Amino acid sequence: MTPSTRFRPLLAACALLGGGFAHAQSNVVISGSVDMGVFRDTAGRTNVGTIQRSHLEFAGTEDLGDGLAATFRLRHRFDADTGAPEAGTGRPFWHGESTVGLKGGFGALRLGRALDAIQAHDWAFDAWSNYDRIVSPAWDLWHWNYSADPTGGGSGRVANAVFYDSPKFANVSLHVSASPESPAGAVAKTRAATLLYNDGKLRMMLGSGKNSAGATETVAGVRAAFGMLSLMGVYNVSETLAGSKAKVTTLGTVYVMGATTLKAGWGQADIDGVKQRKMVSVSAGYSFSKRTTVYADLASKRILGTGTKEVYGAGMTHSF
Numbered sequence: 001m002t003p004s005t006r007f008r009p010l011l012a013a014c015a016l017l018g019g020g021f022a023h024a025q026s027n028v029v030i031s032g033s034v035d036m037g038v039f040r041d042t043a044g045r046t047n048v049g050t051i052q053r054s055h056l057e058f059a060g061t062e063d064l065g066d067g068l069a070a071t072f073r074l075r076h077r078f079d080a081d082t083g084a085p086e087a088g089t090g091r092p093f094w095h096g097e098s099t100v101g102l103k104g105g106f107g108a109l110r111l112g113r114a115l116d117a118i119q120a121h122d123w124a125f126d127a128w129s130n131y132d133r134i135v136s137p138a139w140d141l142w143h144w145n146y147s148a149d150p151t152g153g154g155s156g157r158v159a160n161a162v163f164y165d166s167p168k169f170a171n172v173s174l175h176v177s178a179s180p181e182s183p184a185g186a187v188a189k190t191r192a193a194t195l196l197y198n199d200g201k202l203r204m205m206l207g208s209g210k211n212s213a214g215a216t217e218t219v220a221g222v223r224a225a226f227g228m229l230s231l232m233g234v235y236n237v238s239e240t241l242a243g244s245k246a247k248v249t250t251l252g253t254v255y256v257m258g259a260t261t262l263k264a265g266w267g268q269a270d271i272d273g274v275k276q277r278k279m280v281s282v283s284a285g286y287s288f289s290k291r292t293t294v295y296a297d298l299a300s301k302r303i304l305g306t307g308t309k310e311v312y313g314a315g316m317t318h319s320f
Contacts, residue, residue, distance in 0.1 A: 027060055027061050027062075027063075028058070028059070028060030029057075029058075029059050029060060030056075030057070030058055031057050031059070031319070031320060032054070032055050032056040032057050032319070032320055033052075033053065033054055033055055033317055033318065033319040033320070034054045034080050034317070034318050034320075035050050035051060035052040035053060035054050035080060035315060035316070035317040035318075036048070036049070036050065036051075036054075036080050036081060036315055036316060037049070037050070037051040037313050037314055037315020037316065038313055038314060038315070039051055039134055039297070039311070039312065039313025039314075039315070040310075040311055040312055040313065041311060042301060042303070042306075042309040042311055044309075048081055049079060049080070049081040049082075050079050050080055050081060050133075051132060051133060051134055051297065051313050051315040052128075052131050052132050052133075052315070052317055053077060053086075053131060054077065054078050054079065054080040054086075055075055055076060055077045055078070055096055056075070056076045056078070057073065057074065057075040057076075057096065057097075058072075058073070058074045058075075059071075059072065059073040059074070059075075060072060061103075064102075066104075067104045067105050068102060068103075068104040069102070069103050069104065070100070070101070070102060071099075071100065071101045071102065071103055071108070071110065072099065072100045072101075073097050073098070073099050073110075073114075074094055074097065074098050075094065075095075075096025075097040075098075076093060076094055076095065076096060077095050077096050090151075091155065092113070092159075094113070095155070095157070096157075097112070097113060097114045097115070097157070098112045098113050098114075099111060099112035099113065099114050099163065100112060101163070105167065106167070107164060107165050107166040107167050108163075108164070108165040109162070109163070109164050110162075110163040110164075111161075111162055111163075112159075112161070113157055113158070113159040113160070113161065114157055114158070114161070114163055114177070115148070115156050115157050115158075115177075116148040116156060116157065116158045116161075116177040116190070116192040116209060117163070117175040117176050117177040117192040117193050117194045117207060117209070118148075118156075118192050118194055118207035118208075118209050118217065118219050119143070119148060119156030119157075120163075120175065120177075120194075121175060121194055121196055121205055121207070122138070122142070122205065122207065122219050122221055122234065122236075123138070124203060124205075124221075124223060124232075125138075125203075125205070125221035125222070125223050125232045125233070125234045125250075125252075126138035126142075126232070126234070126250065126252055126265070127230075127232065127252030127253060127254050127263040127264065127265045128252075128263060128265070128283070130142070132283070132297065134281070134283075134297040134298075134299055134311050134312065134313050135263070135265060135281035135282070135283050135297040135298070135299045136265065136281070137250040137251075137252070137265045137266065137267025137279055137281065138234070138250060138267075140267065140269075140277065140279060140301070141236075141248045141250060141267045141268075141269045141277060141279075142219075142234070142236050142248055142250070143156065143217060143236065143238055144236075144238050144246035144248060144269055144271065145215055145217075145238035145239055145240045145244055145245070145246045146209070146211065146215045146216070146217040146238035147211060147213075147215070148177075148190060148192070148209070148211055149190070149211075150211055150212060150213040150215070151183040151184070151185075151186075151212065151213075158177055158179055158190050158192075158211075159179070160179050160180075160181045161177055161178060161179040161190070162177070162178055162179070162180070163175075163176070163177045164176045164177075168198075171197055171198055171199045172195065172196070172197050173195075173196050173198075174193070174194075174195060174196075175193065175194045175195075175196060176191075176192070176193045176194075177190075177191065177192050177193075177209075178190065178191035178192075179191070179212075182212065183212050185213075186212035186213070187212070187213065187214040187241065188210055188211070188212055188213075188214050189212065190209075190210070190211045190212045191209065191210060192207060192208065192209030192210070192217075193207065193208060193209070194206065194207035194208075194219075195207070200225075201224065201225045202222075202223070202224050202225075203221075203222070203223045203224075204221065204222045204223075205219065205220070205221045205222075206219070206220050207219045207220075213240075213241060214240075214241030215238065215239065215240045215241060216238070216239050217236070217237070217238040217239075218236070218237045218238075219234065219235070219236050219237075220234070220235045221233065221234040221235075228255060228256045228257065229253065229254070229255050230253065230254040230255075231251075231252075231253050232251070232252045232253070232254075233249070233250065233251045233252070234248075234249070234250045235247075235248070235249055236248040236249075236250075244271070244272055245271075245272060246269060246270070246271050246272075247269070247270040247271075248267065248268070248269045248270075249267065249268050250265065250266065250267035250268075251265065251266045251267070252264065252265040252266075253265075259286055259287045259288075260284065260285070260286050260287075261284070261285045261286075261287070262282075262283075262284055263282065263283045263284075263285075264280075264281065264282045264283075265279075265280070265281045265282075266279070266280050266281075267279050274304065275304070276303070276304045277301065277302065277303055277304065278301075278302045279299055279300065279301040279302065280299065280300050281297070281298065281299035281300070282297075282298055282299075283295055283296060283297045283298070284296050290319075291318055291319045291320060292316070292317070292318050292319075293316070293317050294314070294315070294316045295314065295315060295316075295317070296312075296313075296314045297311075297312060297313050297314070297315075298310075298311075298312045299311050299312070
């Protein structure tokens with residue numbers, strides 16, 4: 001059975017579900033993005049495929065009265081060049097997110113599978129939002145020794161979990177994720193917490209987590225906006241249960257000039273006292289509209305033992 005045949009009943013059911021909700025209420029949204037490009041990787045191969053990400057999402061809320069609302073979110077990620085679910089061993093069909101929850105004056109509570117409390121927010125401290133496999137230092141270097149879901153294909157998402165996002169107090173919010181379950185071979189229960197400050201111009205975060213394999217992670221990030229210019233930086237430390245420690249530092253900048261956006265980034269990974277990787281990257285994007293953007297990427301990546309690799313590409317993203 002081909003992947004498309006295997007998932008056809010599920011997609012049909014999902015479409016009916018979305019249509020049913022849309023008929024009953026006006027706040028169900030079907031959205032997503034399709035990204036394709038041509039790029040050269042670190043192995044010197046030329047590829048046609050996804051540079052950023054492609055996804056399909058169903059999300060919505062129902063007003064329950066008295067300031068309380070029910071929420072749900074289902075997100076599927078796929079490779080647009082083949083139409084297959086996004087490559088990754090052990091990843092589920094709803095790899096992006098599958099949650100249901102409640103929100104109100106107390107904040108938001110969700111159950112299911114989603115990004116953990118760190119990775120749901122650290123993307124904002126990377127110039128490419130951890131969303132570009134050629135130029136994003138976050139994509140290459142962050143979470144070096146850490147996966148929120150080490151038994152589920154290696155991901156920033158945690159399954160069978162509870163997620164809580166507090167209301168803002170003086171521009172500060174608390175975000176927590178935890179799973180009460182212990183997968184086979186687990187030495188701990190996965191949990192993470194992040195404090196986030198955001199006043200619209202200055203954003204800061206401090207997060208810490210531990211996964212079921214006993215690995216730990218600490219992240220500190222800052223981003224400041226000065227009109228059309230944004231500057232940002234992250235310090236990420238991850239350590240395995242066996243004691244391997246990765247220290248990652250990244251910097252980024254974004255400059256917006258009307259429909260044109262220029263970005264630059266730098267990153268370095270120190271693994272057990274050895275500088276394993278270092279990279280510098282730039283990109284330029286042009287938005288034909290709020291939904292359609294074309295872009296060009298260029299990065300130089302120095303990898304211990306293999307030397308410096310030049311990678312580049314150009315692509316197009318359409319959001320809906």
